Amino acid sequence: MMRTRPLKVALLGCGVVGSEVARIMTTHAGDLAARIGAPVELAGIGVRRPGKVRDGVPAELVTTDATALVKRGDIDVVVEVIGGIEPARTLITTAFEHGASVVSANKALLAQDGAALHAAAEAHGKDLYYEAAVAGAIPLIRPLRESLAGDKVNRVLGIVNGTTNFILDKMDTTGAGYQEALDEATALGYAEADPTADVEGFDAAAKAAILAGIAFHTRVRLDDVHREGMTEVTAADFASAKQMGRTIKLLAICERAEDGGSVTARVHPAMIPLTHPLASVRGAYNAVFVESDAAGQLMFYGPGAGGSPTASAVLGDLVAVCRNRLSGATGPGESAYAALPVSPMGEVVTRYHISLDVADKPGVLAQVATVFAEHGVSIDTVRQQGKDGEASLVVVTHRASDAALGGTVEALRKLDTVRGVASIMRVEGE
Incomplete structure (x- = not known):
């Protein structure tokens, strides 16, 4: 039987992703209620700029006082899609303190302070889910921490930034130089006005830290990840790669040492064989290749960014967290029991x-x-x-x-x- 009292959701951030989350919650309300077992009500939306036009977003739900919103006490789940370290960190911990579980897409915060956030969630008996923090719509976090929980993951190798993959793919297929490919990515909306976080590998490094931590049951922070950007990759590099039967991708690579005693996490351009599954990943798509003892080789592929794909991952987490809320349970938290050292580059x-x-x-x-x-x-x-x-x-x-x-x-x-x-x-x- 369906519970009649709705589960209340506070949304923090209403940009490209947040507005799409709000739209789906409204247009698919009946389906979400059926899948969860209770109605879901969008109770408030915390924003920085209240005067901005947001199509399909009820103006009466918009507030600039995000702190008051998460402190209300009747909020069941807080969805955080504002990004950055602060005020996101304080708002998330405040949400836990006032009885809400949290769904986040904040890769930078999770890579820097994931352990503290997990500890806060556990202390208050709440969920912290973040599928959307890595690889957009691609189901990856949950398979790693649930489906492969009984397996031993040895390596995670992936393209986790769509902007850089688009640029490198253009350089490879058209012979364009780096700046020309970047200009096209910017014109198409794949690259930000300031593309530093993408092209210098900061975005991918944050995702690598999250993936390594989950895969190896070890706390891996952003500072543990070796990072190199791809701005120095040239047409000559691609020409040389082609002579070797290879192409160039910006990869996030998380590995367990052969003796199993340590792990490494790194982000940098690399030449890979044209026969490797990652070599065929084109445009702004993402793909992650996982190698484990029992399952062998697994490939996860799909759109890694954008409003709708990321919102899909957010809503998937929202459904899972709401189900947990109804049953009085919590999902898997941090698993860092292995505590393996992170080796230097x-x-x-x-x-x-x-x-x-x-x-x-x-x-x-x-x-x-x-x-x-x-x-x-x-x-x-x-x-x-x-x-x-x-x-x-x-x-x-x-x-x-x-x-x-x-x-x-x-x-x-x-x-x-x-x-x-x-x-x-x-x-x-x-």
Whole structure:
């Protein structure tokens, strides 16, 4: 039987995502009530700019006093889609203190203070759900922390930022330069006016921290994630990748060490084989590749951003939290029992693609090879092209530690015959 008293929801933020959440709650009210077992009522909407026109949003629900809204005491669930650290953090903890569970899409806050938020939720016996914080509409958080709860996840490898994937895909398929591809992404609305968070990897790093924490049952903060942006990727890098049967993606990579004693989390551009499932992810789509002991290899794919896709994930969490509310239960909270150390980037082992500008004369290759050998980095392949006294030398290594590669590059820069290190890129997916 359906409960007649509605569950009351406070919505914090009414931008692209928030307004879509409000629209779906209104237009699909009957379906949501049937799935939950009780009506759901939008009780108030906290915003910064009350005068902004919001189609389909009841003006009488809009307030600038978000604190008073979450303190009302009759709110069952708070949906937070305002983003940022403050006031979101204070509003979420206040919601717990006043009896509400929370659904959030705030990747930055969860990556920085997820442990404290989980502790606050547990202390007050409330839920904290955040499917929408990573990869938009793609069901990913719940499969990792529920469906794979009995398995051992070893690696999470993914494209988790649609803006950067759109830019790199354009560079790959059309031969466009970085700025040209970025301008097109901006014109189409995929990139913000200030794209720094996306192109410098901050957005992906926050998502990597969340994914690593869930996958490895270990607290991983944003500061633990090694981050490199993709603004230095060039058309020459793509040309070289194509010669190797590869393409370039900005990847979030979370790995458990082979001995199982530590984990790493990193974000950077990487060359991957065209045969890898992630290589075919085009445009602004996201995809995450999960490797585990029992399930093997799993692929999660779909739209990773936008109002409707993100709102879909928010509403999915809202339904789950409301069901828990009715049954008097709570869903899974933080699982950090493993408490594995997070290793520094220098201990990460992978392959590398290094492009050098060198003098076109005898003995250069031997000098370069000697430097690699002295630092314990084994060379897999070498490709050299020369013209008019100058040459490019492309070296692809076997697996080596990041620290060893760093020492190698530093020594190469000191060679008189090396005019410059044009690019360094990791080679993944094998």
